[in-house]
Amino acid sequence: MIAAALVYMIYAGVTQSAVYFVTPSELGSAPVAGKAYRLGGMVERGSLRWEPSTLSLTFALSDGKASVAVRHKGAPPDLFGEGRGAVVEGSWTPEGYFRATHIMAKHSEEYKAPHDTNQASIKELMRTLSGGSR
Template structure:
């Protein structure tokens, strides 16, 4: 085998290894990616069994603790559509009705969203970007004024 052929084989072997590593990396990322949806987006194009994030506001009067003491049910709204959510995870301390929330999980065929993670905004000056964008798209977003909530029902 000549020196030139050896270099060519080594180059081809290196390219094959790089291609394999790239394919494995992309496959691993694909399994862990969670896309953002608003409640309106879910009604237009359900994601199937994929892991997704849904953001919006916790609807007033919708938070219900189940009898088992662990499971919580609530509704997320973007003022146009709603999504019923259930979770058996502990809720953040700042979780409450009328507050911005981002949940990650899967949408069941019956329309119930099973959340594996629940995130609430952490102070009066922050709302997840996805939630703010969804509210802006629905025309319900108002910049916060100290002492006044971001969202008021009926506006």
């Protein structure tokens, strides 16, 4: 059974029949309304709108070639933001947008110490505290 599970994973990966998420291009070429999808891409810069009073979140997911409009009710995870990767679960609507039920932020493998940015912000803080003029 274990061997069978391993073989299935390898087989599924090779044939691309079991992809974890589809890209905006793949969804755009043949969207099926009502079908559950997992959609992955980059949150397009300038596309993010967050309405705290109604908890409505809208943004566009892009893979550089195609872009898909996404709507969601609820707050996104902390690392979610423009210019960053995200994977959303939900379905395509007949109205022509993707209704997300769950938003996940994709994280990069880079880990940075705050050296320069921190120094800059401390300087900025000191400047504003001392009432410096711009």
